[in-house]
Every structure is written in C-alpha cells, then in structure tokens.
Amino acid sequence: MTYVGLVLISHSSKIAEGVKELIRQVVKDVPIETAGGTEENGIGTSIDKIQAAISKVDQGRGVLLFYDLGSAKMNAEMAIEMSGLENVRLIEAPIVEGAYVAAVEAGMGKELDEVEKRVKASF
Template sequence: MTYVGVVLISHSSKIAEGVKELIRQVVKDVPLEIAGGTEENEIGTSINKIQAAINKADQGKGVLLFYDLGSAKMNAEMAIEMSGLEHIKLIEAPIVEGAYVAAVEAGMGKDLDDVAKRVKESF
C-alpha cells in the first residue's frame, strides 16, 4: 500500500529527529522524512535537504510539509517550486501535533486532500 508522505522541516535537526521518533511510536508505514538544520548541521534550514526529503517521502500519493519557523516556510515554498511536483502541500499547523495527525490519517490510507483537511480541522 502507498501512503501520503510527511516531511518535517525544522531549524534544528534534533527537533526534526525527535518529532519523527515520537510519530514512529504510533505510525510505522507512512513515509516520514526530515529536513533539519543546515548542510553543516547547524541551526537553520536547507532547500537541498527539503527537496531530498520530499523526494524520499513521495510514493505518488502526495506529500505534506510541516515547518517550525518562518524562514523554514520560505525555503519549503522554494523547494516546492523547484520540485515541479503538483501534489505537495505546505501545512499551517504546529509541527508536532500537525505532523502526528497527518501521519495517523495517512496511515489509514486517506488521500492528500483528505489528510490535509483533517489536519486543518484539528487546529
């Protein structure tokens, strides 16, 4: 079975890894990728890391992106534009709670729009 993928974008690799670890306690099969920190693993974000995470998370059903701070959003938007993919959504929701809800909903086999809708309804 294929699932909607989830990408966690954070200025801190530790935050992204921690959120992924938390979600993996409940949801095992949904593609869940992280893009935390800069290329040098310092605080910040990386368009290249975001693009790589999108590509890994994409199984063909779409990808939802969650971010922590404003410049992460800006880099995510640029990564989406550069990807050329149409089935990516940048979600305005708390990264921990939003990504958790998205992973659970995606794990039930829901499509991209349904998962995004459920996350938005939750916050």
C-alpha cells in the first residue's frame, strides 16, 4: 500500500529526528523523512535536504511538509517550487502535533486532501 508522505523540516536535525522517533512509536508504514539542519549539520535549513526528503517520501499520493520556524518555511516553499510536483504542500501547524495527526491519518490510507483537512481542523 502507498501513503501520503511527510517531511519534517527543522533548524535542528535533533528536533526533526526526535519528532520522527515519536511518530514511529505509533505509525510504522507512512514514509517520513527529516530535513534538519544545514548541509554541514549546523543550525539552519537546507533546500537541498528538503528536496531530497520530498523525493524519498513521494509515493505518488502527495507529500506534506511541516516546519519549525520562519526561514524553514521560506526554504520549504522554494524546494516545493523547484520540485515541480503539484501534490506537495506546506502545512501551517505545529510540527510535532501536526505531523503526528498527519501520520495517523495517512496511515489509515487517506488521500492528501483529507489528511491536510484533518490536520488543519485539529489546530
């Protein structure tokens, strides 16, 4: 079965990995990738890391991106534009809670629009 994929974008690789670890306690099958930190593993974000994560989780059912702070949003928007994919969306929700809800909903096999709707309704 294929699922909507998730990308967790944070200025800290530890935060992104921690959110993924938390979600994996409940949801095992949904593709989740992290894009935390810069290329040099410093604090910040990387368009290249975000693009790579999008590519890894895209199973053709769409991808939702969650981020922590403002400049991560800007880099996510650029990565989406550069990807050329139409079903990649940036979600305005808390990274931990929003990604958790999205993973549970995606894990039930729901379509991109429904997963996005449920996340937005939760916040």
